[in-house]
Amino acid sequence: MSELSITLCGMKLPNPTILASGIVGISRASLTLAAQGGAGAVTIKSLSIEVRKGHPAPIILTYPGGMINSVGYSNPGIDNVGDEFSDLTSVGVPVIGSITGRNEDDYKILAEKAAALNFSALEVVLSCPHTPGYGTMAGLSTPEKTEAVTRLVKDRSRVPVFVKLSPNVMGLVDLAKAAEAAGADAITAVNTAGPGMIIDIVSRKPILGGKIGGISGRALRPIAVRCVYEIAQAVKIPIIGTGGVATGQDAIEMIMAGATAVGIGSGVYDRGITVFRQVCQEMQAFMDTENIKSLKEIRGAAHEV
Amino acid sequence: MKFELPITVRISQVIEEANGIKSFLLPCQLKAKPGQFCMIWLPGIDAKPVGISYQTKDHIGVTVCAVGPWSKKVCELKEGDLLGVLGPYGNAFQLEGKTVVLVGGGYGTASLMLLAEEALSQKLTATMIIGAKTEAQLLYRKRVATLGLGAIYTTDDGSFGERGTTADALARILKNQKVDSVYVCGPERMEKKVAELCRDSKVRSYISLERQMKCGFGVCGACSLDDSGKRVCVEGTIFPGEEVLQMKEFGQYHRDSSATKHHF
Ligand SMILES: Cc1cc2nc3c(=O)[nH]c(=O)nc-3n(C[C@H](O)[C@H](O)[C@H](O)COP(=O)(O)OP(=O)(O)OC[C@H]3O[C@@H](n4cnc5c(N)ncnc54)[C@H](O)[C@@H]3O)c2cc1C
Ligand SMILES: Cc1cc2nc3c(=O)[nH]c(=O)nc-3n(C[C@H](O)[C@H](O)[C@H](O)COP(=O)(O)O)c2cc1C
Ligand code: FES
Numbered sequence: 001m002s003e004l005s006i007t008l009c010g011m012k013l014p015n016p017t018i019l020a021s022g023i024v025g026i027s028r029a030s031l032t033l034a035a036q037g038g039a040g041a042v043t044i045k046s047l048s049i050e051v052r053k054g055h056p057a058p059i060i061l062t063y064p065g066g067m068i069n070s071v072g073y074s075n076p077g078i079d080n081v082g083d084e085f086s087d088l089t090s091v092g093v094p095v096i097g098s099i100t101g102r103n104e105d106d107y108k109i110l111a112e113k114a115a116a117l118n119f120s121a122l123e124v125v126l127s128c129p130h131t132p133g134y135g136t137m138a139g140l141s142t143p144e145k146t147e148a149v150t151r152l153v154k155d156r157s158r159v160p161v162f163v164k165l166s167p168n169v170m171g172l173v174d175l176a177k178a179a180e181a182a183g184a185d186a187i188t189a190v191n192t193a194g195p196g197m198i199i200d201i202v203s204r205k206p207i208l209g210g211k212i213g214g215i216s217g218r219a220l221r222p223i224a225v226r227c228v229y230e231i232a233q234a235v236k237i238p239i240i241g242t243g244g245v246a247t248g249q250d251a252i253e254m255i256m257a258g259a260t261a262v263g264i265g266s267g268v269y270d271r272g273i274t275v276f277r278q279v280c281q282e283m284q285a286f287m288d289t290e291n292i293k294s295l296k297e298i299r300g301a302a303h304e305v
Numbered sequence: 306m307k308f309e310l311p312i313t314v315r316i317s318q319v320i321e322e323a324n325g326i327k328s329f330l331l332p333c334q335l336k337a338k339p340g341q342f343c344m345i346w347l348p349g350i351d352a353k354p355v356g357i358s359y360q361t362k363d364h365i366g367v368t369v370c371a372v373g374p375w376s377k378k379v380c381e382l383k384e385g386d387l388l389g390v391l392g393p394y395g396n397a398f399q400l401e402g403k404t405v406v407l408v409g410g411g412y413g414t415a416s417l418m419l420l421a422e423e424a425l426s427q428k429l430t431a432t433m434i435i436g437a438k439t440e441a442q443l444l445y446r447k448r449v450a451t452l453g454l455g456a457i458y459t460t461d462d463g464s465f466g467e468r469g470t471t472a473d474a475l476a477r478i479l480k481n482q483k484v485d486s487v488y489v490c491g492p493e494r495m496e497k498k499v500a501e502l503c504r505d506s507k508v509r510s511y512i513s514l515e516r517q518m519k520c521g522f523g524v525c526g527a528c529s530l531d532d533s534g535k536r537v538c539v540e541g542t543i544f545p546g547e548e549v550l551q552m553k554e555f556g557q558y559h560r561d562s563s564a565t566k567h568h569f
Contacts (some may be wrong), residue, residue, distance in 0.1 A: 024523075024525075069524075202314075
């Protein structure tokens with residue numbers, strides 16, 4: 001029988017599937033639902049300093065290429081989640097915190113406050129493509145900013161720090177290297193692509209309340225696989241390959257590109273909250289057929305040696 | 306494959322249901338089941354969840370109560386104006402037994418109307434209790450009479466029907482006759498009373514919950530319930546009464562669009 005459990009930055013995960021940030025994950029209970037659906041670890045919806053109501057609806061659409069969203073980082077603010085995220089043992093799997101800021105000062109405060117919560121790791125989001133003032137729209141996707149923010153957070157964190165990158169930048173590899181140099185424990189690749197827009201031709205208006213949105217799911221997968229492949233060649237720290245993973249085959253592909261774990265977001269829509277369990281069963285079936293004993297054997301297998 | 310994209314259509318009819326409450330008939334086919342809801346998009350403004358209150362071969366209808374910015378704008382719309390429809394979403398009511406009671410409070414009654422029609426077509430003995438604050442806000446009186454549905458009206462001020470709450474009317478029915486199942490949609494305080502009544506009378510109840518919803522199909526997490534994490538838009542909106550009474554937040558609190566908790 002093949003073995004799916006992994007160790008990621010010292011965390012023991014029963015399997016390599018991780019709930020990506022922003023898909024359910026607004027409360028301890030909703031993280032628990034994903035854990036019951038088979039996730040090996042779960043990521044909370046990103047927290048900012050201020051209370052954010054997010055964009056008007058529709059905030060999420062699906063189309064033949066996958067999904068597009070303009071949620072707008074709705075969250076209650078990091079000051080208001082103490083009772084939600086201080087005791088996380090009931091979730092049953094490691095919980096990864098996620099923070100998103102507008103500048104270095106924000107990240108200092110966020111990292112300090114996150115340290116008071118009980119996350120097993122902390123993900124730093126430098127990469128949302130469609131929220132004004134955040135991520136790539138705040139100019140955070142440069143090697144200098146990546147290094148500075150990573151260092152700030154790392155200095156203030158007791159737990160492993162993951163840096164989440166955007167697929168939209170040229171020189172992604174330089175960002176990954178900058179994060180590694182500044183002490184990041186892992187790279188999450190990738191956030192959504194785009195931004196994109198869908199227009200309703202009857203009302204002649206963009207459909208998303210925020211007009212533009214990040215693209216995830218099917219259309220993102222080959223981009224994400226390429227990003228993971230390139231990053232894997234450039235850094236030694238583990239990669240959480242995220243983007244369009246919805247089947248066990250997709251997950252194996254990510255791991256062969258060099259990922260240690262796989263993030264799943266849009267797949268929750270395609271296959272329901274038990275997508276994690278389904279992906280694991282399919283991975284196991286493939287590994288059994290191919291006589292693969294553990295994921296270590298195939299990690300980065302697509303790279304030439 | 307189904308995609309979550311609005312079908313934008315022109316309103317074919319506006320029905321004045323009650324004071325500040327209008328129904329909008331929309332030419333689209335959803336094949337919705339009783340109790341399901343859709344997201345109604347006011348192009349360029351916002352989209353909100355609304356119960357499906359009418360359904361024919363080629364139309365659906367929704368009933369909107371003007372309470373806030375979005376619903377007030379919708380209630381200003383006229384025939385020929387555009388609305389987008391996404392859905393249908395959520396689970397459905399399943400009729401159980403031969404004698405059923407439907408309990409609707411405020412616009413919650415909208416989500417029970419397809420079920421009432423279904424109960425009649427299955428020739429069940431169905432009673433509908435419709436409650437509102439005052440006569441001017443009572444929904445569907447004409448429609449209920451045309452359908453030939455046994456109905457009890459309650460108003461808080463006694464201006465029409467019985468003075469009191471839907472729960473008072475239900476308590477009396479449960480005392481006087483055998484009821485197989487009860488279906489409920491309305492304000493949460495009312496739902497709590499009704500669920501408790503049914504539990505105490507050992508009658509099955511099914512409660513449709515309302516929570517902040519932003520997507521309607523299980524991705525954003527806005528409608529997640531404590532402590533199960535169940536999403537009202539996917540695992541609900543309808544839950545068995547016994548389950549609802551066990552929910553930590555039922556009758557206690559709900560979350561707004563930033564996921565901040567508010568007590569009822
Ligand atoms: C599953 C589901 C089904 C729904 N079905 C319907 C439906 O069939 N018809 C319908 O009209 N709405 C329905 N709603 C509610 C609807 O989605 C909106 O919340 C509502 O229209 C108010 O939106 P708004 O932006 O206009 O006002 P908001 O800004 O959201 O609210 C404005 C103010 O009105 C208050 N308020 C909200 N609702 C009420 C109320 N019923 N009575 C008094 N005050 C209120 C709010 O607390 C707030 O202070 C449903 C909601 C859910 C989750
Ligand atoms: C509805 C939605 C909300 C998201 N919100 C966040 C967020 O708050 N923070 C974040 O870092 N990424 C967010 N993302 C990006 C996902 O975590 C993930 O990186 C991306 O969707 C690609 O994975 P997928 O194709 O499996 O969905 C969001 C994605 C979606 C679809
Ligand atoms: S409304 Fe988005 S998960 Fe229910």
